Amino acid sequence: MRWPIVAESFGPHLCNTDVFSPKPSQSAEDQPYTRWQDLRKRVIEHNVRVVAKYYTRIQMGRLTQLLDLTEEETEKYISQLVTSKTIYAKIDRPARLVNFAKPRDADDVLNEWSSDMKSLLGLLERIDHLITKEEMMARILPPREKAKAR
Known part of the structure; x- marks a missing residue:
């Protein structure tokens, strides 16, 4: 207004x-x-x-x-x-x-950073697991099914 x-x-x-x-x-x-x-x-x-x-x-x-x-x-x-x-x-x-921003306490900044890093590492672990699973599934497929998949 x-x-x-x-x-x-x-x-x-x-x-x-x-x-x-x-x-x-x-x-x-x-x-x-x-x-x-x-x-x-x-x-x-x-x-x-x-x-x-x-x-x-x-x-x-x-x-x-x-x-x-x-x-x-x-x-x-x-x-x-x-x-x-x-x-x-x-x-x-x-x-x-x-x-207008309030200054943040160093402990709060570090705790937030730690939480973000934990979340990031969790995502990386999940991605690694999915990639490994995909590679294992690719090895299991017989050769003629591999040709169909392409």
């Missing part, structure tokens, strides 16, 4: 009610405008969470383009979500990258 499209599509209808207002008023308690800003914030936070699910690493320029925000606003929203532990992210300012 891109905020400009949400504001354009639903904004006029929502702002005709007493609940939302896109512009601040002069009153001390400006609840409709605050609600409109909260809705905007929630839509942007939702979009950041979706991006964090689909990307492990993204350039800041592309992220700002996806969120329709400035770089400062993007960094602010990411920081808020990280401090509230909603998402995991690291921002590399010099490289202008945002990394």
Whole structure:
């Protein structure tokens, strides 16, 4: 959900009610405008969470383009979500990258590698068995059946 499209599509209808207002008023308690800003914030936070699910690493320029925000606003929203532990992210300012992937423990990496190797060796053993079986069957066939098989 891109905020400009949400504001354009639903904004006029929502702002005709007493609940939302896109512009601040002069009153001390400006609840409709605050609600409109909260809705905007929630839509942007939702979009950041979706991006964090689909990307492990993204350039800041592309992220700002996806969120329709400035770089400062993007960094602010990411920081808020990280401090509230909603998402995991690291921002590399010099490289202008945002990394959403959690660092993996060395034990987990080694266990996964060990499991993959065990699976691979099991497949190789099965293939070896099938090849040996095929060779044995080929030796058993009488010579005239070999000619038919070709």
